[in-house]
Amino acid sequence: MAEADSMNAAAPAALSDAQAGQTVLRLNDIELGFGGVKAINKVSFEVRKGEILAIIGPNGAGKSSMLNVINGFYKPQKGSIEFRGETRRAMDPNHAAKHGIARTFQNIALFKGMSTLDNLMTGRLLKMKRNIFWQALYWGPAQKEELEHREAVEKIIDFLEIQAIRRTPVGKLPYGLQKRVELGRALAMEPDILLLDEPMAGMNVEEKEDMCRFVLEVNQEFGTTIVLIEHDMGVVMDISDRVVVLDYGVKIADGTPDQVRANQRVIDAYLGVSH
Amino acid sequence: MFFSWPFFFEVLIGGLLAGVMYSLVALGFVLIFKASGVFNFAQGGMVLFAALTLVGLIELGVPAALAILLAMAAMVVLAYVVEKAVLRPLVNQPPIILFMATIGITFFIDGFGQTLWGSDVHTLDLGIPNTPLFFGDILVNSFDLVAAAVAGILVTVLAIFFQKTRIGRALRAVADDHQAAMSVGIPLRVIWVIVWSVAGLVALVAGIMWGSKLGVQFSLALIALKALPVLILGGFTSIPGAIIGGLMIGAGEKLAEVFIGPFLAGAIEDWFAYMLAMVVLLFRPQGLFGEKIIERV
Numbered sequence: 001m002a003e004a005d006s007m008n009a010a011a012p013a014a015l016s017d018a019q020a021g022q023t024v025l026r027l028n029d030i031e032l033g034f035g036g037v038k039a040i041n042k043v044s045f046e047v048r049k050g051e052i053l054a055i056i057g058p059n060g061a062g063k064s065s066m067l068n069v070i071n072g073f074y075k076p077q078k079g080s081i082e083f084r085g086e087t088r089r090a091m092d093p094n095h096a097a098k099h100g101i102a103r104t105f106q107n108i109a110l111f112k113g114m115s116t117l118d119n120l121m122t123g124r125l126l127k128m129k130r131n132i133f134w135q136a137l138y139w140g141p142a143q144k145e146e147l148e149h150r151e152a153v154e155k156i157i158d159f160l161e162i163q164a165i166r167r168t169p170v171g172k173l174p175y176g177l178q179k180r181v182e183l184g185r186a187l188a189m190e191p192d193i194l195l196l197d198e199p200m201a202g203m204n205v206e207e208k209e210d211m212c213r214f215v216l217e218v219n220q221e222f223g224t225t226i227v228l229i230e231h232d233m234g235v236v237m238d239i240s241d242r243v244v245v246l247d248y249g250v251k252i253a254d255g256t257p258d259q260v261r262a263n264q265r266v267i268d269a270y271l272g273v274s275h
Numbered sequence: 276m277f278f279s280w281p282f283f284f285e286v287l288i289g290g291l292l293a294g295v296m297y298s299l300v301a302l303g304f305v306l307i308f309k310a311s312g313v314f315n316f317a318q319g320g321m322v323l324f325a326a327l328t329l330v331g332l333i334e335l336g337v338p339a340a341l342a343i344l345l346a347m348a349a350m351v352v353l354a355y356v357v358e359k360a361v362l363r364p365l366v367n368q369p370p371i372i373l374f375m376a377t378i379g380i381t382f383f384i385d386g387f388g389q390t391l392w393g394s395d396v397h398t399l400d401l402g403i404p405n406t407p408l409f410f411g412d413i414l415v416n417s418f419d420l421v422a423a424a425v426a427g428i429l430v431t432v433l434a435i436f437f438q439k440t441r442i443g444r445a446l447r448a449v450a451d452d453h454q455a456a457m458s459v460g461i462p463l464r465v466i467w468v469i470v471w472s473v474a475g476l477v478a479l480v481a482g483i484m485w486g487s488k489l490g491v492q493f494s495l496a497l498i499a500l501k502a503l504p505v506l507i508l509g510g511f512t513s514i515p516g517a518i519i520g521g522l523m524i525g526a527g528e529k530l531a532e533v534f535i536g537p538f539l540a541g542a543i544e545d546w547f548a549y550m551l552a553m554v555v556l557l558f559r560p561q562g563l564f565g566e567k568i569i570e571r572v
Contacts, residue, residue: 097460
């Protein structure tokens, strides 16, 4: 197994003004098609350090495809991605994970047979450094390391208020809690950029409020950059710093929530327009 | 048929030790199933291929120890090739597709092994003692004791590897969800090569033990069929389950043959294991030790 790269162990607590607003990820003229269908058509936008960026748009606008391009599940046919000073044609999921991009999925993708704790521990895999032989023996340094990571995971469990379900196989948990565990697994990676695909879909008001609170706290306390897809416009306008609007795979707006709200093309896309 | 306790124990112990041999084959299945959710139909073929390679090398005059190392290397290469040629193009496909692919792999390595090394029956003699030992009144074969010891060591190592290490956790994660595993940075390809290699090494061990007993020949590929009831009994996802399942099948079929057989006109050893498996399927489809099947609707 490949050795994990050394990564900044502690997330930066607060960003200096100089750092905030720097571009950390830039997508240039991304084009992605499946057979004859163009899912994404020449979309460019940037993600700035420490912000909460929302990607919105009607169903089928290419939002999830965009996230899949960012973390490397999809390889765009055209365009390039600038990340950490490197310009690439496409990302690779492993490279993305190693360099601090974590994500959740629209349809929860957890390790169903494993406990909450084990699910979160998988998020630490890349941070564990002892090699395969120590791991196979599981004593000495490897065991100590396991305990250190366990501690980090326990902090996340406290943060997300899921202490009670620590040992429960996640397949048994209700939907809202599964979403929370999935967020926990992404947080366990101590990401610089967190991609959330509809983190509040299918939740009741109370669960949504909790999830909003977690997202905001992660962003403020750890300085984590967040890119999220969400359909609840109230939530999007409340918590995001910037909004990118996609429609039929094309970017139709990009700006602050207020700018986007006032944009005629966005209103047309959402409410329909008579031609 | 009269009943006496020493005789009962002799049959029981003989059965348990024969069961260990089944467990050795079942283990390879469990490994790959745990790590990729795929039932690897090719496991029997891998046993044959490993044993053929070993015996072929020994017949070429390679010293036994070196031949074992080379056979191990061959199994790792096979794992790498399988990953590259078969599994990689099929990432994220449903398990049934991967299962079908393993059937293809079976035909390939059955044929390839025999093309390379011939289809004659070879004898494999690594000097494992095969003498009857007496413990009181009970007769035990020393070969079976060696097999049991080998299986015991193998299982202990594998169980610790899977339950306690980060690689074990990564393997289980890959088994549950490919995409999620990739998103936390688990290198799917490396994991698959590791797990097929380990399954290949287990196949080599099984091939050595079975090959020493029966001779190395095509029928080794068919002992996989005997591993099926073991898996159903023990659960596809449990390493200890594979062992206990093997012991139960081994002991069960020998005891049934000796003590129930006469009432049913004999020869029940051949089908007893399958019937036992069917009963287990009715009441506990995940096997006695398998991970519970969780389904939320």
